[in-house]
Amino acid sequence: MKAAIVGATGYGGIELIRLLHNHPDIESMTVFSSSQEGKQMAQSYPHVTGIVELTLEDIEPQNLKKHDVVFLSTPPGVSAELSAALNGAVRVIDLSGDLRLKDADTYCRWYGRESAPDALLQEAVYGLTEWHREEVRTAGLLSNPGCYATTVLTGILPLIQEQAADAGNLIIDAKSGTTGAGRSPSAVTHFSEMNDNLKIYKVNEHKHTPEIEQELSRFSGKEAPVTFSPHLVPMTRGIMATMYAPLPPGWKGKDLENLFEQCYQNSPFVRIRKDGALPFTKEVYGTNYCDIGFTVDERTGRATIVSVTDNLMKGASGQAVQNMNLMFGFPETKGLDYIPIYP
Ligand SMILES: NC(=O)C1=CN([C@@H]2O[C@H](COP(=O)(O)OP(=O)(O)OC[C@H]3O[C@@H](n4cnc5c(N)ncnc54)[C@H](OP(=O)(O)O)[C@@H]3O)[C@@H](O)[C@H]2O)C=CC1
Ligand SMILES: CC(=O)N[C@@H](CCC(=O)OP(=O)(O)O)C(=O)O
Incomplete structure (x- = not known):
């Protein structure tokens, strides 16, 4: 090809x-x-x-x-x-x-x-692969999702589809490495501005907000205004999205684990952490994985869901190749079968 x-x-x-x-x-x-x-x-x-x-x-x-x-x-x-x-x-x-x-x-x-x-x-077919596989296979024009949107949606859609979280009441806190901003240096990302620093930016104004809301609405059937707070962190690659959602009464961590395991059982690039373990960005570095973990606070009834990707891989080029594989009838993992670079 x-x-x-x-x-x-x-x-x-x-x-x-x-x-x-x-x-x-x-x-x-x-x-x-x-x-x-x-x-x-x-x-x-x-x-x-x-x-x-x-x-x-x-x-x-x-x-x-x-x-x-x-x-x-x-x-x-x-x-x-x-x-x-x-x-x-x-x-x-x-x-x-x-x-x-x-x-x-x-x-x-x-x-x-x-x-x-x-x-x-x-x-255009929206290529969040795990959630649109059949449309991706036949797409002539494929729109690859944003890096934040991929990380957030992969981490929250199982709960939204199951109606176990309210799409109209989500708070999302996300952090990105600076390659998310591309190669051209800027006053925001250059070393002396970013080193030793943690920056919050575009709160409630980030262009991935309507992208996230569009997909949440698609899978919940309702309006889904989210609170989305992106941050820049002094690292090269990686995104961590931390999401907070009230759960139905009685839900425990094991219920989430079962739900996510079932939802992604045929999705080789989504890995679910067990028993309350939470993923770190380095655990997906240079790969197309999205790793997800969660804890449930029985005192507040809220879940904390953590989803990590490499922004240049599952957040961009990796998912683009994953989509290409489906579009051309190759196995989804072809050419993407890497172990993360660690440490
Ligand atoms: N970085 C990330 O993590 C992610 C990026 N994206 C999106 O992917 C796209 C590329 O991002 P990224 O590689 O990071 O950005 P970069 O800024 O690193 O690269 C963009 C490239 O676009 C080319 N370009 C600039 N102007 C024009 C033009 N007028 N006509 C044709 N080409 C042009 C430039 O190459 P040249 O000057 O050689 O033409 C440049 O190398 C963007 O739309 C970005 O939003 C999506 C998900 C994640
Ligand atoms: C760290 C950083 O600056 N990230 C970029 C998002 C990168 C991205 O994936 O956005 P698009 O593909 O939608 O352009 C930003 O916040 O604008």
């Missing part, structure tokens, strides 16, 4: 190269850039020297269409434009937020820009 990666010089792009290089069914990759055409990938990323010999090409839709699959690891706005130019001619997996929200007005409000054409928004 021939794969094209647009935005190959970004963090999502270089992670796709790492994964596709090791994927048995990828016979070739072509990499595209809007600013570094003609350069070798190893000039941008010396760690791939001697392993990946790829020259960056100018972005040209006619060239992109010659591939079996095109990954768009490009900023919002760019993805919408390229998806429109490619749609129908080649299968597209978009890592940006451009096609995640079904409602164009909601996109405009949260992203502060015009949305993609409504027909594209309706056509």
Whole structure:
């Protein structure tokens, strides 16, 4: 299979190269850039020297269409434009937020820009793999979920689907490593601002809020306004989402464990901790796993649910390859079967 990666010089792009290089069914990759055409990938990323010999090409839709699959690891706005130019001619997996929200007005409000054409928004399949497998298999245009949204939804949807937690009454506290903000340095993420620091940002204003709410509504059948507080932590990769939810009377930790085990029994990338153990970000580092644990406070009747991912893997490129596997009829885990880097 021939794969094209647009935005190959970004963090999502270089992670796709790492994964596709090791994927048995990828016979070739072509990499595209809007600013570094003609350069070798190893000039941008010396760690791939001697392993990946790829020259960056100018972005040209006619060239992109010659591939079996095109990954768009490009900023919002760019993805919408390229998806429109490619749609129908080649299968597209978009890592940006451009096609995640079904409602164009909601996109405009949260992203502060015009949305993609409504027909594209309706056509795009939301690729939270474990919850949309059948639609993913036949998708022509796949919208890969956001990193926070993936981590939160994987951790809470079993309770929402079971109506054991109220989708209208969730509090979500999440922390992300700085690669979540992409490769371009900024005053927010550069070392002296971020080292020795813990930052809370975009409280109640983060663009993953409507994405989370859309999916909670889809699985609960009701409005689901959430309180979402994202934080930046001084680490490279990883997201931890901690969620607080009142449970039905009498529910204990074992009930959650049984529910989650059953829900994800056929989901190789979701691992459930037992007996109140909680996961850490390092336990999924460099892999496509989402690890989930919980405790129930019988005194308050509330559950604390903890979900961790690697933002560049299950939160972005890993899940994109997982979706590609389903779209092209490969086993879901193909090319993603890594043990986390530990310690
Ligand atoms: N980082 C993360 O954890 C996650 C990121 N995402 C999303 O994935 C996408 C890529 O993110 P990430 O790799 O982190 O971001 P980066 O900023 O690291 O990379 C984005 C890439 O987009 C390319 N680009 C910029 N402007 C244009 C343009 N006008 N036309 C075409 N390409 C352009 C750039 O490459 P060049 O200049 O070479 O063209 C750049 O390398 C974004 O939409 C992001 O929101 C989603 C989930 C998680
Ligand atoms: C740490 C950090 O800055 N994270 C990014 C989210 C990254 C991401 O996945 O967002 P999209 O794919 O929706 O662009 C942020 O908070 O804006």
